[in-house]
Amino acid sequence: MRASVSRIIPASVRRALRPCRRDCGRVPQATYEDDRFAKGAVSPDQEAIEAALPRWLTPTTRLLHVGVGSSDLARRYSSSIEAIDGVTVSAEEARVARSAGLANYRVWQFDKYGPELAKVPGPYQVVVDNNPGGYACCRRHFDGMIAEYVRLLSPGGRLVTHARGARWYRRGGIRLEWRHWDRMGRSQGLKPGREGDLWWWQR
Numbered sequence: 001m002r003a004s005v006s007r008i009i010p011a012s013v014r015r016a017l018r019p020c021r022r023d024c025g026r027v028p029q030a031t032y033e034d035d036r037f038a039k040g041a042v043s044p045d046q047e048a049i050e051a052a053l054p055r056w057l058t059p060t061t062r063l064l065h066v067g068v069g070s071s072d073l074a075r076r077y078s079s080s081i082e083a084i085d086g087v088t089v090s091a092e093e094a095r096v097a098r099s100a101g102l103a104n105y106r107v108w109q110f111d112k113y114g115p116e117l118a119k120v121p122g123p124y125q126v127v128v129d130n131n132p133g134g135y136a137c138c139r140r141h142f143d144g145m146i147a148e149y150v151r152l153l154s155p156g157g158r159l160v161t162h163a164r165g166a167r168w169y170r171r172g173g174i175r176l177e178w179r180h181w182d183r184m185g186r187s188q189g190l191k192p193g194r195e196g197d198l199w200w201w202q203r
Contacts (some may be wrong), residue, residue: 019176024138028113038092039061042072045197046130046163050076052198054113056126056158057081064120064152066112066129071097073128074105081096087112089135113141130165133174150188153203163197192196 033075038116042050050073057063061081065073066084074097078084086107088094097107110116112129113136128151136142181199185192190201 014094020133020136020142020172021138023140024032026137027115028111028137028141035090035092038090038096038127042069043130043165045164046073048198049128049130049160049162052195053077053126053128056160058125060122061125062124063128064122064124064127067131068093068097068107069106071100071102071105071107074100075103078102078105085124087117087120093129096195104122113137115144115147117145120148120152123154123157124152125157127157127159128161129159130162131168132161133176134165135170136169136174137172139174146184146188150190150203153190153201155203158202160170160198160200163199166199189195 002012031143032160035186040179046069053073054077057077062079062083062085063077064085064087066087068074068088071086072086081104081157083104084102085098086105088097088109089111092111094107097105103159108116108120122201131148132145133142134164136145146159153159161181163178169175178194178199181201185201190203193200
């Protein structure tokens with residue numbers, strides 16, 4: 001069961017997120033037709049996250065990548081860790097991922113703000129989402145996504161994002177600044193950390 005907004009997002013942060021609706025009143029089903037990333041483009045923030053990952057990876061690491069793009073992350077690291085799972089709303093990104101032929105890589109196609117995320121088993125030592133709020137339909141479903149990320153983290157696990165992606169949003173979505181990220185993490189008993197534009201929470 002997904003937690004209420006008040007449990008995940010502190011009041012001081014909720015005020016900053018008011019341009020995003022409190023509750024869209026429907027099951028999220030995003031439309032996403034930008035195939036640039038499926039075709040090989042890697043955003044600067046995603047590249048920065050991928051470059052920083054080795055310090056947190058071991059042969060027993062299980063990693064969840066939300067927004068798989070061209071599956072560049074999986075191609076780079078699948079041979080050195082136990083498993084990589086991916087989530088994407090894009091049919092083309094899912095097709096590219098499945099054609100990669102990586103034995104320890106599986107991808108689900110659904111909207112990360114919707115109920116399907118609750119079916120992902122976890123746990124993961126690393127969860128990567130370079131754009132947590134930009135496509136949010138409402139604060140309630142953003143809150144539900146965050147609650148699932150927290151559930152999916154193993155002890156010592158990290159949820160990793162980047163300032164560039166966290167701050168990007170389409171109209172009606174959620175723009176996150178460091179102060180929001182810091183307060184939300186602490187409200188969940190997680191330890192926020194940052195190194196330049198790289199942000200994370202650690203269980």
